[in-house]
Amino acid sequence: MDFSLTPDQELLRDTGRKLLERECPPALVRAHIDDPSAYEPLWRHLSEYTALGAGPAADLCLFLEETGYAAAPGPFLATTAYTALTGDAVTTGTVALVDDPTLLFVLEAERVDRIAVVLPGPRLAVVDATDLPVHFVATVDFSRRLFTIDLPHLDAQPLDAEMYAHWRERAYACMAAEMVGTARRIFDMTLAYAKERKQFDVPIGSFQAIQHKLADMSLVLERATAAVHYAAMTIDGNDPDRTRACHVAKASAGEAARRILKDGIQIHGGIGYTWEHDLHLYLRRATADEYLFGTTGWHLDRLAELLIDT
């Protein structure tokens, strides 16, 4: 098992990182709170990378860590999920899972051309987004836009159950990749703050209480990141461990994000609780992501079935 990145993967990660650093600063995420069109200049760049949705999960997850790190608004995650499900790598899209406990709403439905609707069965219908009435659902996270859609009678086709199960696993890993990215952003901000903020005439990061919190945050972050990379490898290798690995990835990412956002704001103290500080932009995303594509508890329950009932 080799976790080292290929030169191409390193290049992809670095390109994504630089692109998002330049095109998606906190000011853009903040502007997106009141002006949903603020994502458009960023999207002109990100839309060039949506074909990653049809490629190896390892590459896509590396890129998604960066979109998560920047809390990038827009339909990137949605489109890569749509592409993986439909094979359509040309149009923008999103997915709607009907009667599914892991995804109640539809990501970015007003910003895409097509919606892949998965009905129980599973059956699949791909429809024009413009044909469907969509309703915005406000959440605590301003960086994503969620919707409900009014579904007419759809002419759905059977979807291969195994292929769909694999798509779902990939979606868990992708969501987890974005989450560890966002968690890393909060961690980096917190670590930097602990080094610069002085109380009692010394940096607060010299206090053992703060050091031990940061050590624990760092451990949970590193193992969630490793779990995501491992899950991506099992997907690309169609390894027998892939189902477990993808549940582990989303559960670990959820655990990491929650721990880091809570301790992150605690270490920031009062300043982190203000609207003007950027921390809440990422804290909101990390909080809300837990409820997309299955909560930590939901994934642990699936793992329990695999471990105990089979």
Next chain:
Amino acid sequence: MQLAWSPEDEAFRLDLIAFLDENTPEQMRTGYDFQDVGDEHELVPQWLRDWQATLFDHGWMIPGYPPERGGRNCTPVQTLIYLETMAGRRMIRSGHFPGYAIVAPSLLEFGNDEQKRLVPAAIRGDTIWCIGMSEPNAGSDLAGLSTRAELRDDHFVVNGQKVWTSYAMIAQKCFCYVRTDPTLPKHKGISLLIIDVDSPGIDIRPLRHISGTAGFAEVFFTDVIVPRENLVGGLNGGWAITQGSLAHERAGLWVEGVARFEQTIEGLVKLAREQGRAGDPIIRRKIASAYELAASLRALGYKGFASFAQGSSAPEHSYMKMAMSEAGKAAFELGMEISGPLAPVTDPELGASTNRFVHGFFMSFANTIAGGSSEIQRNIIAQRVLGLPRR
């Protein structure tokens, strides 16, 4: 990133499996539970000594070393495969780690030619070693040790006390850290001596674990004469050696801990079924959570190994000890929760399928203390990995 081993590495793995299939001692095939053994006299039974020698003679003791040191010059990746295969089969190399894991690599790095001659016997297990480090007033603050060695012409005179000294009762030699200059700052006045355990003036008193068995000892030194040539690494040069261990294996040693943790989780699933708790949603979620922890730590270990194999420092290794020792404790705790009222029962009949969890729980206390407590590990991560300032 890829899952599969290269053809050469796969061939290495198959060679190892063929050797193990042929040579594994009967006692280990029938489930020798090395986690539960407390008494050092039974920890190193004759068959286990023979097994260590067999591994050495066939180049499977420390595969990364050359044949004369019990290896076959394998690559770091192959060392990881070796450790993983052994752990997956619940196999151990030796009943006493100090000689092969600490003394041998330290002598190879810091010893003179004469001292290096002690290495093969240390690795083969022909000589049993103990390590004289901790003292009553030097625990986490190891550099505060006060066992005194005074140089008089051609010999040292050693006076003082060591504690928590594993294997002292059965060892022939002690790798002993002593204070040779009390006037220097504390890290700078420490030296390392090789002391024959049967020297006059050494008194060894076994210390019982909380599990009730004698696992380690107090060692008292009263005017013990140690020849000057037994000094390793120069006068007052001891501190640098405390950092030494199997550097090229350290990158993979976590795999044993992860494998044991995974095996404990398998045991928890079995126990939950036996105790009729397999349908309890709280127990189910806790088992899944332990699995999630084990799987993510395994991934983290591999990720760290990849950076190590490429020559970078790998902070991942700093995380593994802390995480594994705490996870092990929690897993035994979960076993006790599943056992319910049977949890504290040590009665061999009534507690037959449950008593190993409470026993393991007690044994696991040592793991978050010994070899650098979890609190010291957090300090190391915060200061050396995250770059936070020392006070």
